[in-house]
Amino acid sequence: MTGKWPLLCAAFAASAILYGAIVGGQIEQIFNAAVTGAERAAVAMGFGVKRVVVEGQRNATDAAITTALEAGPETFMLAFDTDAAKDRLEAVSWIRHARVMRLLPSTLQVEIEERGPYAMWQNKRQTFVVDSEGVVLAPALPQAFPNLPLVVGEGAGEHAASLYETLASYQDLKSRMLAALRVGDRRWTLKLRTGTEIMLPDGNIEMALNALQKLEQEHGVLQRDLAAIDLRLLDRITLRMRETTAAAVEEAVPAGVPTSATGTTNQPDGRT
Known part of the structure; x- marks a missing residue:
């Protein structure tokens, strides 16, 4: 009994220390x-x-x-x-x-x-690189991505892919573009390198572009010195000339193309 007493004391002490550690x-x-x-x-x-x-x-x-x-x-x-x-x-x-x-x-x-860089998105005086879903990837470095299209305005980044997929069938128009402006986050205005603005509707974009393509084939409207081509109303296309050149184009032009600073031309289906 005397020999076991130190072992029992040591075990008790260890248990007390362990208990104290757990409690503490x-x-x-x-x-x-x-x-x-x-x-x-x-x-x-x-x-x-x-x-x-x-x-x-x-x-x-x-x-x-x-x-x-x-x-x-x-x-x-x-x-x-x-x-x-x-x-x-x-x-x-x-x-x-x-x-x-x-x-x-x-x-x-x-x-x-x-994610692949898809477009340069400009909004509120800031420009970013975005992917095809409109996810912001980085602040824009034009020298790093010189061939990306420029889209401007609220919602332009996330809707850019849909627009450019449509424009893929209109390469002549696409090659003339400087930027695409998102208006009211519902429709697009295309800015050409010449300064001409093409105002698209908020729906039926392909129908509007087909009408524009026909006008270009028949009258070369994209090569004229126009301020804007308004395609928002598909039954009434409006061509607006620049004020500084309106007088100069008051000459003989093909039938159906307006000769005043602001005018309309017939749709391909004959409506006005």
């Missing part, structure tokens, strides 16, 4: 410290993130990807949350989809699918 909320700290120590030991043995391989990167910056990954040499590979890293990567504007994999002992492989 310290057991979690003790456990975390042990885990942290084990992770550090594993990292020291070569299981830290030493290499990151990225596939599919074009416009997303290294800094944006590195920040989203939140991984470094002290990161324990087996504890790295790839799902959380995927979510953070997909929050980067350029990245549509991402996949993150651990390649033991020390490599992270990242596969990304980027």
